Amino acid sequence: MSENLKVGIESGIATLTLNRPESMNALNHALFRELEIAIADLGKRDDVACVILCGEGKAFSSGHDLRDIESGGETEHSQYEATVLEALASLSVPTIAQVHKYCFTGALELALACDLIFVDEATVLADTHSQWGLSPVWGMTQRLPRRVGAARAKDMMFSARRVGAEEALRIGLVDRVFATGELASQTRDYALAVAKNSRHSHQVCKSIIEATDGLRLHEGLDYEYTNSPGACSDMQARVAVFTSKS
Template sequence: MSNLLVEISDCIATLTLNRPEVMNALNYDVFKELESAVADLASREDVGCVILCGAGRAFSSGHDLNDIDAGAEADHAEFEAKVLEQLAALPMPTIARVHKYCFTGALELILACDLIFIDEDTRLADTHSKWGLSPVWGMTQRLPRRVGAARAKDMMFSARLVGAQEALAIGLVEKVCAVDSLEEETLAYAREVANNSRYTHRVCKDILNQTDGMALAQGLSYEYANSPGACDDAKERVANFIKNQK
């Protein structure tokens, strides 16, 4: 059975963690399949948005403790971190659709996505300190970029559970949905994204990634020098708009 289900429909790719019997705990095999799926998506022109979600009763409990006990935390860390970098570098927008639980390694996974949507029952946490581990998949860099250094320290030091409304308030997630509408609302948003210009999305993501951490003046200079302005489908989109107004 595949550890990661891949479905592409209506220009939207859905990647589903598929180890529901262990609450989608992340192991090396999951990352191998994720690496393959991300590599395929990176070269596709027919996908306008990617949704990452989990099968069963929770998104993911985090890194599989059996993997850690066997020494895989050290053996595979660089590989898994690179897969998350590849996910973050995808040219199309990515949305993590998270329900119930998202702990530690799973939190590092969704932090590599552009947007995070959760349901109102979701709990998130960084429990590295609970287990005597240190982050190796990007937590120390991606979490403070989302919530600020002090809030990131709070989550890291306390290993406490963060509820849905707090996660929204501190900027950890972008949207909180009712439990029974998370999937529908995420898909509706993804469709809106996929209907917009993929060329524009690629340019915006690239500039955002390249200028992350730059001073404002440097970032502006980079945008002015590297943005094409009108993208490859601009003429067609404007023409269609004008045609429909007549």
């Protein structure tokens, strides 16, 4: 059986690599099935503090495999891919989409399910659903507007135009732009820095931000006051290490 997804774990960093380079990592059911299994495994581990999602070869991903769409594909249920992306978004550790060259439609929905999106300067991103007579079912209408605002999301959806790296950074679609050739090393350095911080703090911050998205400020503040532990379980150990060096 071909390995559509490569999984590596080192120094607290899990790297998930889309591995269909012959098709620009086009997303099909087989890849999603492997992604689902990998995400479920990561959710059970305590040796992973950050996840990087990237693509093998010339591009991150060209999007949903059109041959899969045409054939109807094999799927457990109509919302299968969306549930896999939601599982990715629900991981308690920080997740980073490391995107290079192409990130179109389904691939953009995949990247948007991550906490952060890092790209290189040659990257182009687009939502081409309307070009193919498709409507989003993997979360585009919800996650893209939350990233860039409703008007900019509509612009991308209606025009199906390609958005370059610098514009993507300006409108908030991506979080970092690196020089071509430096994306992988810069992303890993960032992930290693994240992994040194408290996983417990990250988990609390992610859960509160997700739970309060869309609430009014006073409602969100009330939720934080009620649900944040303040001092996480590893706080005393971290403070002890700091004071021992003073």
